[in-house]
Amino acid sequence: MKITACFRFGIAGQLAWCLALVPLSAEVRMWEEELVIPTWLIGPEEVDPTFSWSSPRDDVYPYPYKEILTDEKADKKYKACRLENEFIKVLMLPEIGGRLHGAQDKTNGYNFFYWHPSIKPALVSMTGAWISGGIEWNFPHGHRPTCFSPVQYRLVENSDGSKTVWVGEPELVYRLRWIVGITIYPGKSVIEAKVRLMNPSPLRQSFQMWATTATNANEDYQLIFPTRLMTGHGKVEYYHWPINEGVDLSWWKNVPNAASYFAVEPSGFFGGYDHAKKAGTVIAGNPHIVIGKKFWTWGTSPSGRIWERILSDGEGPYAEPQAGAYSDNQPDYHWIQPGEIKSYSHYFFPVRDIGPFKMANIYGAANLEFEGDEVRLGVYSTGVLKSAQVLLEREGRSVFDRTVDLDPATPFTASLKSTAADSDPESFVLSLKTADGEELLSYRPKIQKPLQVPEPAKPLPDATVVRTQDELWHYGEYAYKFRSPDKGRAYFEEALRRDPGDSRSHLSLAEMEIKLGHYEKALQHLDIAAERDPDNGMLFYLRGLAQEALKDYEAAYEAFYRAVHFGSYFSRSYEGLARLSLRQGDADQAVSHLEKALQMNALNPVLWTLKSAALRQVGKFDQAGEAAARAASLDPLDALAVYELARVRQHDSKDATQGESRVVGQLLHDSQTAIEFSLRYANAGLYEDADRLLTEGPQDALTRYYRGYFSDCQGDRQKAAAMFEEAAASDVDGVFPFRLEELDVFDTALKYQPDDGKAYYFKGLVYAKVADVGRAVTQWENAVDRDPGNPRAWRDLGLALMHQGDVAKALQCYSRSFALDPQDSRVLLEMDQVKKLLGISSAERLKFLKAHPSTVEKRDALVATLVDLLLENGECAEALEHLKTTHFHIWEGKYEIHNIFMEANICMAEKATDPADALRYYQQACEYPLNLEIAPREPNLRGFLYYPMAQLYRRLGDDTEATRLLQITAREATAYPTLATYYQALALRDLGEEAEAGSLLDELKTEAEKMIRRDSENYRRIGGERQEALGHYYLSKVLEMQGDLERATAELAVAVSLLPGVSREAVMLAQRVFARASQ
Secondary structure (H helix, E strand, O other): OEEEEEEOOOOOOOOOEEEEEEEOOOOOEEEEEEEEEEEEEEOOOOOOOOOOOOOOOOOOOOOOOEOOEEEEEEEEEEEEEEEEOOOEEEEEEOOOOOEEEEEEEOOOOEEEEOOOOOEOOEEEEOOEEEOOOOEEEEOOOOOOOOOOOOOEEEEEEOOOOOEEEEEEEEEOOOOEEEEEEEEEOOOOOOEEEEEEEEOOOOOOEEEOEEEEEOEEOOOOEEEEOOOOEEEOHHHOOEEEOOEEOOEEOOEHHHOOOOEEEEEOOOOOEEEEEEOOOOEEEEEEEOOOOOOEEEEEEOOOOHHHHHHHHHHOOOOOOEEEEEEEEOOOOOOOOEEEOOOOEEEEEEEEEEEEOOOOOOEEEOOEEEEEEEEOOEEEEEEEEOOOEEEEEEEEEEOOEEEEEEEEEEEOOEOEEEEEEOOOOOOOHHHEEEEEEOOOOOEEEEEOOOOOOOOOOOOOOOOOOOHHHOOOHHHHHHHHHHHHHOOOHHHHHHHHHHHHHHOOOOHHHHHHHHHHHHHHOOHHHHHHHHHHHHHHOOOOHHHHHHHHHHHHHOOOHHHHHHHHHHHOOOHHHHHHHHHHHHHHHHHOOOHHHHHHHHHHHHHHOOOOHHHHHHHHHHHHHOOOHHHHHHHHHHHHHHOOOOHHHHHHHHHHHHHHHOOOOHHHHHHHHHHOOOHHHHHHHHHHHHOOOOHHHHHHHHOOOOOOHHHHHHHHHHHHHOOOHHHHHHHHHHHHOOOOOOOOOOOOOHHHHHHHHHHHOOOOHHHHHHHHHHHHHOOOHHHHHHHHHHHHHHOOOOHHHHHHHHHHHHHHOOHHHHHHHHHHHHHHOOOOHHHHHHHHHHHHHOOOOHHHHHHHHHOOHHHHOOOHHHHHHHHHHHHHOOOHHHHHHHHHHOOOOOEOOOOHHHHHHHHHHHHHHHHOOOHHHHHHHHHHHOOOOHHHOOOOOOOOOOHHHHHHHHHHHHHOOOHHHHHHHHHHHHOOOOOOOOHHHHHHHHHHHHOOOHHHHHHHHHHHHHHHHHHHOOOOOOOOOOOHHHHHHHHHHHHHHHHHHOOOHHHHHHHHHHHHHHOOOHHHHHHHHHHHHHHOOOO
């Protein structure tokens, strides 16, 4: 007996699909367990917050950094969620970012996603700790701050027999939300990842969403991307695919260094195939939604292979075929509008035995290959198919027709002879059909049209040179969307300088001011915008938000009602009206408003939960329960939906069910998550519900402040006073307020306790989040006046003062902070940076660091700073000893420590009196000790070491080796002039090639002069001052080689004044360019 399981997700843009017949006995198992995994432990989270006050902003606050890694390995218990059917099994780890940790094809034991048996983090994510393997969900940006943190999760059984593990979280930086439901079905080898991206915030936010998948890679692994063209990050360069400059980039083994390739041409599938294991991975999705297809690799050179050691305990290399929704590049941000829900699905499945597939969809994969007169074909089905038809046609006539039984354990392959195969492959069509004749797969080789390579993307021009108002506004919107608000503002303000009444720029600036909490400024922009564009929905909607924040609820109500006239703001404005009605105690009117809002946004769980709460207020508990249930179906991780269900059932049975109470507690796994959900009540004036919800989650200083505030709003001053007193006595470490709503919370607390230093400290954090450094300074000054024993307040005040340029006062603050907590390694590091800015001698800085060895040893960056200072003071031997005995856990892309190691050895060589000893140190400089976690790229630039080594060999009488090294150096040409060009010229001169050496020197001089003017096309991606510094440095080397030592010294001084580490920077840049590496 069979059953048909059909699924159609009625959300625009998703794949609608119907699963074929499956055996009635097929079932999915799902369970939660405690799993012990060997884990390399990380150190404590940072207690000092990190802010982004420059543009573009890689903002992570309020998330703490997790950048202290250890060498301690221990068995650690994790909450694990498992899914399994007869064909595949999946492991989810909600405590490590909700990642899909591994997936296996049970039919052959092949892990079609890289499955780590241990947890070994490295410094890759936005906040540090990160692990490879499986699938990581990256929203609203890559390697999100919480990829190594617990997220919400829930196990759900579906009526069709499928089962889902939901993972997700409220994202705090931009106050967005994401959930992913990993679903497997009876009798299928497909994993469906149901993705829902939500913007519960009142303003549009930018995002990108990538599923960062990892697959095992080896010499036999090939990436399958149906495109003829790839591009890199930012679309600044393009590569032919698969063959580029004679190299087949689709084979993992052929990419030596770290690289990213993004497919240019659209397709509905991609993946990879291991030719030796005859197994692979397919990633499929709607090509109009899942438009991003990326291949990332560390590379096969030693610089790439060392990451196997850093990230695993010997499990081997991996590749990342990543899938991006709505974005086809990185960074590639797009707007998600307020209240918007974006829904789509990824599909992942294993493939076996058929070879490198040429097409795939949710039903399976097909391969068709031609070699001489042989045609090879293969078909893989993700489900059980009886009496299916495999058909190969040529020009409409059947050349192969076979009836077969297929399932994920039993693919079909065949080969046949055809004289037309090699000359006319486009005439063949391979298809798979059901017994009823329904076509599931169809593949025909494409007739390739001529390929046009797009022009490389160029950086945005300076606002002052933009020609038109229209361009200024569009550039401003682009910069704003791409997380560069300062640059966006510059375009808008230039537009207003030229035309003070430009309504579009005023509207954009009004939105920016609301995000910053500058509501009066926003209203001023809106008033001016209304003079030219009085009938604009955005204008009324933003006015409603600003007036609501200023507590002018009557004006806000009028503005929101006017905004509902416009479809773009219809739903969100009715939601605003509902909030205001609830504040006024008119729940019936709120329900009416919410029903309007749901007419155009019925998939928004926030609206359904608010409707449930409003219905509860008027005693309509049955309807409230229905609304809450609808919300929970749309977002199974919505704590408010589950809580609303519990409240309804509590009314019916006088007690909530134990299961719902447990789920609420599980979904409110940390205090910030609990607060984020409670504010949906509080922003509608439902303070009792907000307070009750907070009691379900963890308690810390911030939740206690909120509970005091909620009590005050209800008129319970006694409870408010008690909660504020308890909050003021709580620990501040790890507590990071960031919401503009919290300013009211702390202001209310200060009315009860005017000398509460913590309330001032927390207010400063909120202002720091929106980059209002001046107001943050004022609050932190108040904090240290009232609570001088708070080391965090002193540190944050020092950080802000340094940003403002008051470096001397900043040092005083850092000194106070460090005196209170001399084990705070971040404070010690930042304090040394302040001393450097003040011009304090390297000897004095070194002495201070040496006096605090236990704190220095806590942080690799401090050890590196200590080593730099030792080198500056000529203490080369001690510097080298630190470099040999410290295990440095490096950040991805930050490989400076090996350059420091080389400099330490060069320092020792220059001190050596015996040329043989000097040579040994240069030889050691060429090594890559494992404790540095860095290995050489291929090709590896060596001329800056080989040239002085050649001089030493000559002094030692070994002209043969000297000549060999000079010849290697002379061949080390970079794509454009770099420091390598200087060493090339030196080597050529010593080899007697004076003319060629002079020509190279002229090229380097010409490039240097362009760089000094900051108009070098080759260096356009490098910041202006950095480009200029390198230009002066190159020119100093040219002049030195020409014998003009006086001018060379002057140019070097300018270079160092612009960029103190310019010589190291020049070497590192030359190494990257020579290796053609992305990092």
